[in-house]
Amino acid sequence: MTGLRPLLCGVELGGSKCVCLIGTGPDDIGAQVSVPTGSDPSATLGRIEEVLRNWNAVYGPFSAIGLASFGPLDLRKDSPTFGHITSTVKPGWSGTDVVGQLTRHLGVPIGFNTDVNSAALAESRWGLARGLSDFAYITVGTGVGVGLVVGGKPVFGCNHTELGHMRIARRRGDVWPGICRFHGDCVEGLASGPAIAARAGVSAEEIPDDSSVWELVAHALAQLLHTIVLGTAPRCILVGGGVLQARPQILGRVRRLLVESLNGYLDLEDLTGGMDRYVVAPGLGALAGPLGALAIAADAYAEARAAQARVP
Helix, strand or coil: CCCCCCCEEEEEECCCEEEEEEEEECCEEEEEEEEECCCCHHHHHHHHHHHHHHHHHHHCCCCEEEEEECCCECCCCCCCCCCEECCCCCCCCCCCEHHHHHHCCCCCCEEEEEHHHHHHHHHHHHCCCCCCCCEEEEEECCCEEEEEEECCEECECCCECCHHHCECCCCCCCCCCCCECCCECEHHHHHCHHHHHHHHCCCHHHCCCCCHHHHHHHHHHHHHHHHHHHHHCCCCEEEECHHHHHCCCHHHHHHHHHHHHHCCCCCHHHHHCCHHHHEECCCCHHHHHHHHHHHHHHHHHHHHHHHHHHCC
């Protein structure tokens, strides 16, 4: 790794695995390690902490760490539970203090955000969203998440957004209840990897490409995009995650169903320059998430340097 840029460490906590990276950017990664996301957060975070300690000994001190996690998260810096996972659907992880456990001994600037917000920022820094101040990043995997960037920053009000849990107009005749333990048939309850397997009765890998299940998945995702398009008018929508990586043909169905759902209200071909360039796979591919953790580490480092410069 080059010594010309600050050494960064990124940890992406996903629903099925956690990916750790050390480096300075996508063209300069020193090591990458994956750890299964078990049902015991202390054990999982302990294994990640061991990876970080080993890297600290091998590569030297980090300049900053980025933690990109599944949520919901408490991102309010003035909150007593800042850095915690809150009411997640992941069994055993509600109330976990992610920031506290992974950074207590390292004493470096910390970036903390949702996995999808972080992936969106990585695409903005290094991927297909470079130069765009308004876009959306969607991941479809163990869950469904949306990183919604408006004016160059992820949307944040009382807390971060959770558009993967929005309820949608169901496909006519589809009465399957969904699997989300909070909302049943929200987008995640209908189109996530576990939801697809539950509906089909077999793992997603075993479902044939011509199964009607994929049309129902595409419908749910198109409804999500319908709301995003009308809500914030992004200049581009990136759709990735394990489900889309395994079945990239779903993206064509999503485009078609989005146009059908809008029903001529907007001419997306004219507004966006073509649906094939508007709803697309992420430029960083499967690395969008882990690189997102590096991106927020870089931002945390820059913010810390700026704060130091303001001190008289």
